[in-house]
Amino acid sequence: xxxxxxxxxxxxxxxxxxxxxxxxxxxxxxxxEVHAIxxxxxxxxxxxxGVLAGRDAFEVTGGSVRYDGQDLLALPxxxxxxxxxxxxxxxxxEIPGVGNxxxxxxxxxxxxxxxxxxxxxxxxxxxxxxEKMKLVELDPAFGSRSVNEGFSGGxxxxxxxxxxxxxxxxxxxxxxxxxxxxxxxxxxxxxxxxxxxxxDRAVLLVTHYQRLLDHITPDAVHVMAAxxxxxxxGRELAKELEQTGYAWAAExxxxxxSPPQHLHGQRARP
Amino acid sequence: xxxxxVTPASESLAAAxxxxxxxxxWLAEARLAALGSFQAAGLPTTRLEDWRTTSLAxxxxxxxxxxxxxxxxPDLKALLERAGRLDGPRLVFVNGRYRPxxxxxxxxxxxxxxxxxxxxxxxxxxxxxxxxxxLAHPEAGALTAASAALFExxxxxxxxxxxxxxxxxxxxxxGGAPGGVAAAFPRLLVVAGEGALCTVLEHYLGMDDQAYLVxxxxxxxxxxxxxxxxxxxxxxxxxxxxxxxxHVEQAAGSHFLSHALSxxxxxxxxxxxARMNGEDGECRLSGLSLADGHxxxxxxxxxxxxxxxxxxxxTFKAILDGHARxxxxxxxxxxxxxxxxxxxxxxxxxxxxxDATVNTSPQLEIFADxxxxxxxxxxxxxxxxxxxxxxxxxxDEAAAxxxxxxxxxxxxxxxxRPEPLRARARALVAARLPGGVRLLEAA
Numbered sequence: 001x002x003x004x005x006x007x008x009x010x011x012x013x014x015x016x017x018x019x020x021x022x023x024x025x026x027x028x029x030x031x032x033e034v035h036a037i038x039x040x041x042x043x044x045x046x047x048x049x050g051v052l053a054g055r056d057a058f059e060v061t062g063g064s065v066r067y068d069g070q071d072l073l074a075l076p077x078x079x080x081x082x083x084x085x086x087x088x089x090x091x092x093x094e095i096p097g098v099g100n101x102x103x104x105x106x107x108x109x110x111x112x113x114x115x116x117x118x119x120x121x122x123x124x125x126x127x128x129x130x131e132k133m134k135l136v137e138l139d140p141a142f143g144s145r146s147v148n149e150g151f152s153g154g155x156x157x158x159x160x161x162x163x164x165x166x167x168x169x170x171x172x173x174x175x176x177x178x179x180x181x182x183x184x185x186x187x188x189x190x191x192x193x194x195x196x197x198x199x200d201r202a203v204l205l206v207t208h209y210q211r212l213l214d215h216i217t218p219d220a221v222h223v224m225a226a227x228x229x230x231x232x233x234g235r236e237l238a239k240e241l242e243q244t245g246y247a248w249a250a251e252x253x254x255x256x257x258s259p260p261q262h263l264h265g266q267r268a269r270p
Numbered sequence: 271x272x273x274x275x276v277t278p279a280s281e282s283l284a285a286a287x288x289x290x291x292x293x294x295x296w297l298a299e300a301r302l303a304a305l306g307s308f309q310a311a312g313l314p315t316t317r318l319e320d321w322r323t324t325s326l327a328x329x330x331x332x333x334x335x336x337x338x339x340x341x342x343x344p345d346l347k348a349l350l351e352r353a354g355r356l357d358g359p360r361l362v363f364v365n366g367r368y369r370p371x372x373x374x375x376x377x378x379x380x381x382x383x384x385x386x387x388x389x390x391x392x393x394x395x396x397x398x399x400x401x402x403x404x405l406a407h408p409e410a411g412a413l414t415a416a417s418a419a420l421f422e423x424x425x426x427x428x429x430x431x432x433x434x435x436x437x438x439x440x441x442x443x444x445g446g447a448p449g450g451v452a453a454a455f456p457r458l459l460v461v462a463g464e465g466a467l468c469t470v471l472e473h474y475l476g477m478d479d480q481a482y483l484v485x486x487x488x489x490x491x492x493x494x495x496x497x498x499x500x501x502x503x504x505x506x507x508x509x510x511x512x513x514x515x516x517h518v519e520q521a522a523g524s525h526f527l528s529h530a531l532s533x534x535x536x537x538x539x540x541x542x543x544a545r546m547n548g549e550d551g552e553c554r555l556s557g558l559s560l561a562d563g564h565x566x567x568x569x570x571x572x573x574x575x576x577x578x579x580x581x582x583x584x585t586f587k588a589i590l591d592g593h594a595r596x597x598x599x600x601x602x603x604x605x606x607x608x609x610x611x612x613x614x615x616x617x618x619x620x621x622x623x624x625d626a627t628v629n630t631s632p633q634l635e636i637f638a639d640x641x642x643x644x645x646x647x648x649x650x651x652x653x654x655x656x657x658x659x660x661x662x663x664x665x666d667e668a669a670a671x672x673x674x675x676x677x678x679x680x681x682x683x684x685x686x687r688p689e690p691l692r693a694r695a696r697a698l699v700a701a702r703l704p705g706g707v708r709l710l711e712a713a
Contacts, residue, residue: 167663
C-alpha cells in the first residue's frame with residue numbers, strides 16, 4: 001500500500017560543465033516507499049542525487065521535479081532541507097574546527113526555525129543526539145570531534161545516518177551509502193535507514209551493489225544507464241542484476257525497454 | 271649609501287625626544303645613541319628587503335606626537351571592559367604611559383618581580399640593565415632604535431629559577447588621543463630563570479576613529495628549561511598602525527610559545543626574532559590575521575637554530591576580505607652544528623574576495639646536514655563542496671559561510687591554552703566574522 005506522490009521527476013536533463021549527464025529521467029516516488037537506483041558507474045546516479053539536493057555544480061537544463069506538490073528545483077539547498085529533503089553524501093565532507101554535535105544542533109535548529117518551530121535547547125538536543133547515536137552505534141566521543149575529521153570511511157557513513165536520524169527527513173536520498181562499508185557497518189547503516197521508514201516518508205537509495213538490498217528491502221528497483229532509467233522492477237530485479245551485471249544496460253539503447261510507468265501497476269500518471 | 275628620507279613622521283618623532291628626568295646615565299646615553307641611529311635610518315621603506323611588501327608611506331606622511339601623561343585619552347572604561355574582566359595580575363598603559371591606578375600587581379609567587387619598567391629601572395637596575403636593549407638592539411633597525419630612544423614605559427617581569435606563575439599576566443595597552451596622531455613605544459622585558467614558568471598576554475586596544483601608532487618591543491630571555499607562553503591579542507583601532515617586534519633568546523631545554531591574534535589596525539606588522547642557543551629547545555610561533563577593507567596584516571619571523579636538537583613549529587593563517595593584504599615571511603636559519611634540528615612552517619590563507627592578496631615567503635637557510643626542515647602553504651577560497659554540505663543540512667548560505675570561515679580560524683583560536691584567555695579569543699575572533707557572534711551562541 002502506498003501513499004501520496006512525494007516526488008515526481010519528469011524528463012529531467014542536467015549537465016556538468018558541457019557534459020550532459022541526465023538525459024530525460026522520469027521517476028515517481030510515493031510516501032512510504034523505498035526506491036533503489038542502481039546502475040553502472042557514470043550512469044548519472046550521483047548526479048541525480050546532487051540535483052535533487054540542489055548542488056550548484058549540476059546545471060538543470062530541462063524537465064521538472066515536483067516534491068510534495070512544490071517545484072523543488074526553484075528552491076536553494078537549505079530550503080529543500082527545511083522541507084524535509086536530506087542527501088546522504090557518498091563522500092561526506094570533513095570540516096575541521098566544527099564540532100560534530102555543534103554542527104548538527106545548528107542544522108537542526110535552522111530547520112526548526114525555517115519551519116516555524118521552537119529551537120531545541122542544549123539539554124534537549126543532547127538527549128535526542130544520544131538516543132540517535134545509540135541507534136547507529138556511534139561512539140559518543142564522535143560528538144565532540146570535528147565533523148568527519150579523521151573518521152574512517154565507515155564512521156563517516158554512520159555519521160551521515162546519525163545526522164539523518166536526528167534531522168528526520170521526509171525524503172532521504174542516500175548516495176552510495178554502502179560503499180566502503182564492512183558487513184558490520186552495513187548492518188548498522190541499514191538499521192538506521194529501516195528505523196526511518198514510515199508511511200509518510202520515502203527513501204531513495206543510490207547504490208552500485210545489490211548487497212545493501214539484503215538489509216533494506218526496496219519497494220522498487222530502477223536501473224540507470226546513460227542518464228535515464230532504462231528498467232524498473234521489484235526487488236527481484238536487484239537479484240537478477242547480480243547475475244547479469246550492467247553490461248546489457250550500457251549496450252542497449254534505453255528505448256524499447258520496459259519504461260518505469262508500466263511496472264508495479266502503481267505509476268499511472270495523473 | 272642612499273640618503274635618508276626625512277618624513278613628517280620621523281621628523282616629528284625625533285622632535286618628540288624628551289627622556290624622563292632622573293634616568294641613570296647608562297640609559298640616557300643609550301637613548302641618545304638610539305636617537306642618532308633612528309635619525310640616520312629614518313622609518314623603513316620598501317627598499318629594505320624585509321619591508322619590500324609593507325609600505326609605511328601612509329604612516330610616514332603623518333605628524334606624530336606623544337600625548338602628555340595627563341592628556342585626554344580614549345574611553346578607558348569601555349575599552350577595558352572589552353579586554354575582559356579577568357582575575358590575576360594586570361598592568362595597564364595608555365599611549366605607552368603606565369597607569370598604576372588601573373594596575374593590579376598581585377598573585378605572584380615569592381621572589382618574582384612584576385613592575386612597570388620605569389619603576390624597575392629605579393628599584394632593581396641590576397636586573398634590568400644586563401638585558402634591556404640586548405636582544406632588540408637599537409642598531410638592529412629603525413624601529414628598535416626609535417623604541418630605545420622614545421619608550422615611555424613598559425612591563426618588567428623577573429622570575430627566579432623554578433618560579434611558576436599560574437595565572438596569565440595581562441598587559442593592556444590602550445592607544446589613541448583626540449586631536450592628533452599619538453605615538454607610543456611600550457616595552458616588555460621578561461627574564462625567566464632556570465625552569466621558571468609563566469604566561470603573558472599583551473592586549474592592544476584603542477580608538478577606532480583616530481589614527482595612532484603603537485610600536486611595541488618585547489625582549490624575552492628564557493633560562494634553561496624555562497617555559498614562557500607569550501600571547502598578543504591585537505585589536506587596535508581601525509585607523510591605527512601597529513608595528514611590533516618580539517625578541518627571544520632561549521637556553522637549553524626551554525619552551526617558548528608566541529601566539530598573535532592580529533585582528534585590528536589599518537596596518538599591522540608583527541615580527542618575532544628567536545634564537546635558540548641551547549640544545550633541546552622548542553619554539554612555537556603562530557598567528558592569525560583577519561583583515562578587510564584596505565588593511566594590511568603581516569607576520570614575520572626569524573628563528574635561528576644555534577644548537578642541536580631544537581624544534582621550531584610555525585603556524586600562520588590569514589583570512590582576507592575586500593582589498594586586504596596579508597604578508598607572511600618566515601626565515602629559519604639552521605647554523606653550523608645545529609644537527610637534528612626539526613623545523614616546520616606553514617602559512618594558510620583564506621581569500622573571501624577577488625581583490626584580497628597574500629605575499630608569502632618561507633625561507634630556509636640550512637648550514638647543517640642532519641636536519642628535518644620543511645614548509646607548506648596554501649591560498650584558497652571557501653570550499654564549494656563544504657558549503658553545499660552545510661546548506662544541504664539546512665544552514666543558509668551566510669550561516670554556512672561564516673561557520674566555514676570560523677572553522678578555518680578555529681585551530682588558532684583553540685591554540686590559546688589558558689581557558690579564560692581562550693574564551694576571550696573566541697569572542698574576539700567571532701565578533702569580527704560575518705554572523706560570527708551567533709556562531710558562539712549555539713556552542
